[in-house]
Amino acid sequence: MTQTQYIVTCNEQIASGIWSMRLRGNTAAITAPGQFVNLQLPGLFLRRPISVCDWSEDEMRIVYKVVGEGTRYMSRIEVGVSMNVLTGLGNGYDIRPCGDSPLLIGGGVGVPPLLGLAKRLRMSGKAPQVLLGFNSDKDVILADEFTRLGCTVQVATMDGSCGIRGLVTDAIPDHYSYYYACGPLPMLRALLAQMTQDGQLSLEARMGCGFGVCMGCTIQTQYGPQRVCKEGPVFRNTELTTDI
């Protein structure tokens, strides 16, 4: 964890209401895919926690949906603006237990952190299957980037306008060694009830601090109260209950 300044190098819309921002700066504190950053925005007291989509030595990419005041402000930030960021927050995904054929399951704006994960799985010689769910074709993000990494990609949309019609949970393949998920709570609950192999799920929460001191984002788990920002945001399926 560290506080640092980043310079915005790109901020562009990539789908309906979804934006991709690239920031240049020191990324040394980011150690695992699925970690997040907490952005300070002028005129807003609390920082905005956003998952890291991907990163290199001196650049970080975040992909976010405009849902409120903070993200609306973010969508208007211009190239060259300097941002105060708490970086390298949370635990992130552990790629060690992935097995031979890991399955990545993303829903909507939960998809971005899986891209950084897919890249690291590819770097360790794995061929991830990727299952992405969206409402409609206008909401689809990053699918082609997973393909370019060499992943097998299946898209599901609620209205059938892209890929298969239905939910990601309707399209779980028969064979996979382990799964990694990020998406809306109903999707995560369905996965906890349905999946036959173990996996890791990334949660979202309203946060105060983002680094474990305010207890604002705590959830109940099989092992007692856990902070989404500190012990999470990624939890093992065995830690979570279906009433998350």
Place this chain on the structure above:
Amino acid sequence: MENRLETSLSGIRLNNPVIPASGTFGFGREMTAWYDIDCLGAISIKGTTPEPRYGNPQPRIAECGNYGMLNAVGLQNPGVKVVVDNEIPQLSQVFHQPIIANISGFSIDDYVFAARQMDQTDGVAIIEVNISCPNVHNGGMAFGTQPQAAAQVTQAVKAVTHKPIYIKLSPNVTDITQIARACQDAGADGLCLINTILGMRIDIARRQPVLANRYGGYSGPGIFPVAVRMVNQVARSCQLPIIGCGGVSRAEDVIEMMMAGATAVEIGAQNLVNPLACKQIIEDLPKVMDRLHIHNIKDIIACVNE
């Protein structure tokens, strides 16, 4: 060498008046990732109850624009036994300044139980009795809104402890000086004020309260003027030392709070948005003091009342 920032609470020397407020600094240990916490005047650790508590349902944080935030955490803590056996000893290994143990409860017996445990724990210098948590039902703030109940808690805790007892007061009252005087008359060694102000935010798109608990405690820069006013009112009507708290976000605010009547100052919500806040405020204080021709920070305590 003379320390211009030195202050003291009930005979306990603090290297400087800056104290992270309970609930915004965990049990201290978590913050060592950001800086060497030994630079702090003291630490007020996360509010502790006799039994472990999860707190309120999610969501329990809401924003208030530029002015601050609401929280309805609801006293999540692992219970006094874990705090006494694990958290305080671990903090003591990395922090060699006074530890302020913040306790809370739902009955007089709860307060007595937690206070007794803290009184017997090495490393605890001061016990801060929270009778002002707005986020729990049937307890917490109920003791802080009636002079008689505040006096009862104070008296009961004083009867079983030897360490200085500071009562943390609620701003959600008609006349805070009545509560403050009741605590003073019941034997309190000091006061800490203010806790959060009860507030509410509504998600206007969903037409629902933002917080699952409906209401929550408002903290942050927006409450600073209210806190300064209440600290000053209490300083003018009581003789007890005061830890000023509420919306302090920079060195100038520390000075202002002390001029109003505080002997030391707690920093709360600011820690959450700037983890380095307390360290930076301590570093800035001498510069601001130079600018204002303040030699020793102790000299300005309650100066507006002279």
